[in-house]
Amino acid sequence: MRRAASVLAVALAALAPAASAQTAPPRRVVGFGGGMGLGGEGTSVGSTHLSVLPLNFEARVALTPRFELAAWVPVGTLLYANLAGQSDNTRRSFAWFDVFATWYPLRDAGGFFVAPGLGLLYGSGAEASGVGVEIPARVGWEFTGDDRSFGRALAVRPWVDVVFPSGNVDVGARYGVFVEFTLIGYATRAAR
C-alpha cells in the first residue's frame, strides 16, 4: 500500500505542469516596431503587380498574454505614393492603415499566431479618387525570448480590398498575398 502510494506520488509529480514550478514570463504592455513585406496583388480590372512594402510601422497593445491589438501603417508605401512616386503631371494622395487582433493560441506572446484585421484606404489622383475597405489576415510565427521583450515575426498575409471609386467608376476589388517580416520591441512588466 505504501509502495503504491509512492508510485502514485511520483507519477503525479511527473504529470504536473512544468510551468507551475517556473516563473511565468513577463507580461507585455505595449510594443512598437517595423517591418517589410513582399507579395503580389491582382485587381478586378485585370491588372497584376508585384508589390514591396519597404517600411511598415506597427504599434501594439497587449490586452492579455495571448491577445494583442496592433495598428499598422505602411510608412514606406505612403511616402513613396505621396512623394517619390509622383510623376510630372500626376499628383496623387494615398493613405492606408490596418488594425489587427493578434491571437497566440499555443503559448503566451509568442509562437504561432493568427491575426484577422480590418483596414481603410484612400487614394486620389488628377482624375480619380476612392476609398477602400481592406480585410487582411496574418498567419505566422513569432520568435521571442523568455522575457518577451522582443519579437521577430514572419507571417503570410492574404488580403482583399473592396474599393469604392468616386464618380461613375464601378466598385472594384484588389486582392493579394504578402509575406511580412516584423520586428517589435515591447515594454513588459512582471507577471503576477
Place this chain on the structure above:
Amino acid sequence: MKALCLTALALGLCQCGSEGFFDVISPAAPGSVLASCGASTAGPVSAIEVGASTALPLDDAGAFAPLADGDTVRVEVGFQGSPMLVLALRVAGGNGQTCVQQRTDVVDEAGGRVSYNALAQRFTPMADGTAVTPPIFLPGEYASGFVTVRVVLGGVTLSRRLRVVR
C-alpha cells in the same frame, strides 16, 4: 526605402503597394474600359455631336436630341438620388466602330470640373449612317447656370456651352 523601391521599379519588378488601388479607381484603367463595352477602338470619326438622351430602356440607343450652344438640359435625379446630366453621343464616319474610347467632361463657368466619363461607349449604327450611344450618366453637384460639355473622341474635340436647370 526609396532606393529599394526605385531600384525595384527600375528593374520592372514591383510597385510599392498602391498601384493596384489606383488601377481600380481610375476610369482609364484598361480593365474598366474593357468592362464598359468590350474591346474598344479609337479610330477616326468625321463628326461628333452631343445630345440629350431619353432612351428607355437605359441601354437603348436612338432617342437622340442634338444640343447646340445655349440649349437647356435638365438635371435628372438617378435611381440612387444622384443629380446627373444624361447625355448621349452621335458620331458620323466611324467606319462601323461599335465600341469607341471617348472622354466627356463637364466643367462649370469657373472652370471647375463637375463630372466626367472616360469609359469606352457602345455605339449602335443607325439607318442614316451615324451611330449613337446609350445614355451617358454624368453625376455631379450641378447648380443652375451654364456648363461646358467637352467631348474628345476619335481625334475630334467638341465643346457645347449648355444651360443647366434643376
